Amino acid sequence: MSYDRDYSHSGGTAVLVRNVLSQEALSVDTSIPDQIWFQLQVIPKVVFGACYIPPNDSPYFSQKEFESIQEKLIEGQYDNKFIIIGDLNTRFGKGVRKISNTEEFSYPVVADDVNVPNDNAYVLTTICKDHNLLVVNNLKAYDKHFVSNKTYKQGTRWVSELDVCVGSIQLINSIESFRVHPTENLPSDHAPISIKMSKGRIDLDFVLRRASFLGGHASLMGYKCSSLVKTPIKYKRIDPKMFNASISGMNIDTDNFINNVNDFASIVSNVLYQCSEMCQSRAGTSREDSGEAQTDRWDCLLPDRDYLKVWQAVDWKGKFQVENKTDGDPTDEEFKEYFKNVLNTEENSLLDENIQSFVNVPILDDHITLGKVQSQINRIRPDKACGPDGVSLGVLKLHPMEWLLTLATLFNPLFLPESYRSLWSLAKLFTIFKKGNRQEPKNYRGITVINGLAKLYDMILCSRLKTWFKPGWGTEGKGLHGAYCSFAIADGHG
Incomplete structure (x- = not known):
């Protein structure tokens, strides 16, 4: 002292x-x-x-x-x-x-x-x-x-x-x-x-990773995906008042990043994540999360109607342990190969990526305004799963007006030159078994969860297309539904 x-x-x-x-x-x-x-x-x-x-x-x-x-x-x-x-x-x-x-x-x-x-x-x-x-x-x-x-x-x-x-x-x-x-x-x-x-x-892992890049361009070499995925912070764990006060005090010098939108987006994502991390309340304790996880596992286990699996999973304390994979499930490599072939078909390879159009449609091509950002944030369900950036979609509802302007400032340099962040194309992929042979990857449905900012950006684009294209207009549009609009956007940016 x-x-x-x-x-x-x-x-x-x-x-x-x-x-x-x-x-x-x-x-x-x-x-x-x-x-x-x-x-x-x-x-x-x-x-x-x-x-x-x-x-x-x-x-x-x-x-x-x-x-x-x-x-x-x-x-x-x-x-x-x-x-x-x-x-x-x-x-x-x-x-x-x-x-x-x-x-x-x-x-x-x-x-x-x-x-x-x-x-x-x-x-x-x-x-x-x-x-x-x-x-x-x-x-x-x-x-x-x-x-x-x-x-x-x-x-x-x-x-x-x-x-x-x-x-x-x-x-x-x-x-x-x-x-x-x-x-x-x-x-x-x-x-x-x-x-x-x-x-x-000395960080030997870092040295070995750098050594593997010698003789080749880093963008052509492999990297660990784990470094791209952060621990998710659920919305229910965040204190809304504390987060709003925390984010209100943050000021980003947007003028320095207009020409470098990738750094701009990374900084915004980091600020949201670290504010979420600092503003976690005591409501979401590890014990409560453990109990919730147990309930979720039961919900997944019982619909299978495999009583043998249920009894094998239950231990003497009334809890259970379910292996993530069984001997009959496809491996991660098999899933990877299957989805790679599904998403990279010959039809997609024949698409012309250099399509140019000089037609301006105001409802589609105007700047992204503060009001459009606000209206799509109002539609967000706060309890949705976190993407690789670990940020809950719900925190976007806690933003003050200054930060909504920051998001609009971020989206426009992406939208006007018709670009898309490469990191936003990364997503968490979950597989759910549908029916048939468990050893066949085609019998599983893939569900992807993208970053929160990418989700909001896609929602803004989707709302524009829905306003411009009304399902049922003309003979070719009969029977179409609004859901196809979302699919088209996700497919175009995937």
Whole structure:
């Protein structure tokens, strides 16, 4: 613990260490008021600093706090890297982009939408530039995006981002995750922030994967599909009020992504997922999910009317274990080959992909408006399954108006040049047995679940076609139904 002895009533800084790490702490320095510096043997040559700096207009504020941080950085600049975390009362807002706004390190989303940083943020910006440090909050680097949130509240409303984590550039790749934990359960007006770091070891899987690309273009090589699928977060697990407050504080600089719509879409998807992850309520506990999963399995098992399978599945506790596959089921490779042949027929290969038309039909070709995005979001069922991006469709109903405008801004650069994101063509595929021989893949029905943003985009296109084409018009249209419109769109983008 460290505090200013001249102002003992002003509080102080404390660091709690888990029992398993108590023997790992070394070089602990509490000599500087409101700052604790230490190292851990398991992460060598990294100095951690837990700091508190009062607001610039506080009677307890002194420039010595920032001077002490700078002295520590200078003292260890040749031997160590640094991670500094705490309530520094630095409100960067969009000014954080002055630290770095390159392709490698950028801040496309800002949780605290203010244009001018406060005085503490100005000072810390100078320190970061002088010592090759980056603010981790909101940072996008390599294949990671550390989405942040507001950390200070007035009453029950989160109003600004004052707590930050700052790290040496060389350590950014070692940070696995960064999270803000907005909660009403702590007697504090600040939200805790946390980072998760990996040890400084070589990732052999990554090295082998990169080595497999040598001698060939990466787009022609295989990759692990598991990295493209995130753990789904069900809508019922998300606290609506917390999510709305969280997403309202996010600001995406859309001007930087008009010419790079793929990055734009990825950032929007990451922000939605991380906000969903941060705003999970306690309603969906693991025990409840386990019970629900058991019920779902029973619902799948009983309609088969295979009593032998039922009795084999039940254990002495009244629960059951059902194997996902039996000896007679097709393998994943057999399913893959079957659906590959079904979806890539000779008829599809003969289609002309370079069809050009200079006819403009306003109802089909006009810009996608905010109203169209809103009307399709109103039609969404929130309990639908999550796609590979792990984002529930239901969270789209919780968006404030500013974010609906962001979605419209995302869809138009896709729609006007008649393009489609390649990652949106990825989907989860589930197979359901219909009837006949279980060993034949053709006796299974495939169900695909696509990403939430792709689903919304397709719904907007489908609504346009339904408005333009009325089933039953003319002799060729007799007997058609609106459902065919959805099929045509899905087939065209699949």
